[in-house]
Amino acid sequence: MKKPIERAALQGAAKIKQRRVDCDIHPALRSYSDLHPYLSRRWKLHLANYGIRFRVPFVGASRIPQANPAISRRDAWPPEGGPPGSSLSFMQEQYLDPCGIDYGILFVLSPDGMMERSVDFGTALCSAVNQWQYDEWTQKDQRLKGSLLVNGEDAEGAIAEIERWADNKDFVQISMTCRGVEPLGRKRYWPIYEAAVRHGLPLGLHLSGDSGSPGGAGWPSFYQESHHRFTFVHRELLTSFVFEGAFERFPKLKVVLVEGGFAWINAWCWRADRQWLRMRDEVPHLKRPPSEYVKQAVYITTQPMDEPESSSDLREVMSWFGWDRFLFASDYPHWDWDDPNQAFKCFLSDSERRMIYSANAEKLYRLEFRNG
DSSP states (O other): OOOOOHHHHHHHHHHHHHOEEEEEEEOOSSGGGGGGGGGGGGHHHHHHOOOOOOOSSSSSSOGGGGGGTBBBBBGGSSSSSSTTOHHHHIIIIITTTTTTTTTEEEEESSSSSSSSSSSHHHHHHHHHHHHHIIIIITTTTEEEEEEEEOOOOOOHHHHHHHHTTTOTTTTTEEEEOOOOOSSSSSGGGGGHHHHEEEEEEEEESSSSSOOOEEEEHHHHHHSHHHHHHHHHHHHHHHHHHHHHTTHHOTTTTOEESSOOOOOHHHHHHHHHHHHHHHHGGGGGOOOOOOHHHHHHHHHEEEOOOOOOOOOOOOHHHHHHHHHEEEEOOOBBBBTTTTTTTOOSSSSSOOHHIIIIIHHHHHHHHHHOOTTO
């Protein structure tokens, strides 16, 4: 956590002629006052008087251990002050330029709006965050593309926000909190997915949220326990999307699972297919094996990288799911980020490298490269 970023390695990255799309970069507010220009008087007063209030029994703090301090590397704190990710110029200097990033897909983690106890305030926060992304990030660096934050607990408000930005190429996907009040495959979220499909926007589901659900095994004690649970959050989400029938209802819906690892997804497919064969009469709305829905709809990011003892095993795992389903992600500026030069400890062919680092994201997000 205290190890500085290896400057020599970063400087060498720009020499490699490989387009690079980083599908997980985190911009951060310097403080909530950054959102004041984008909030109505009512909601500015609400923020001042009541603050951010999660659906958990803590006030002003998260129960997630890795949330403090700022989840980030020590050398990612900007020299001019503010938390990691809050300075565009420092992000450019430390990461985007030396690593040769062609496009970076932004994910704002806090505030996320969907965890707010006041549903209307949560929707107002999402709208403010989106305008802030546009003004302070995507308009100031054309390499950066936003993830449109919506409050899934307010379908009407979420759809209005999607309609507001749908024709703006600065936003390339919709973002919702993973740990919601209910699993996201439920029908009450479907109007949002209908809007996503209507506008050709993927749904990016980054590990986030703090709904108060401790997980199937109860409350964790240590950071390592919490970090290990990332994979299970995505497993539960995927199970919900498939078995509730969201992918059957919306065959063009694309879902990107971000920061939950990926080695688990093959075992999930094997198990889900087996269950479906045995008990398909319980879910007659599913017309195909679960793995077919997943391989049609789901993309998965590479960080945190699963690293088996034998590098050939990593190739096996990725080839089973399909090289066309993976998107490179660094998770900058967080402490467990992946350097694009060193992320893969296994051999990648030119075709595989091209798909993971740029081609898959180019197609999914409809990105246009300046050099054709």
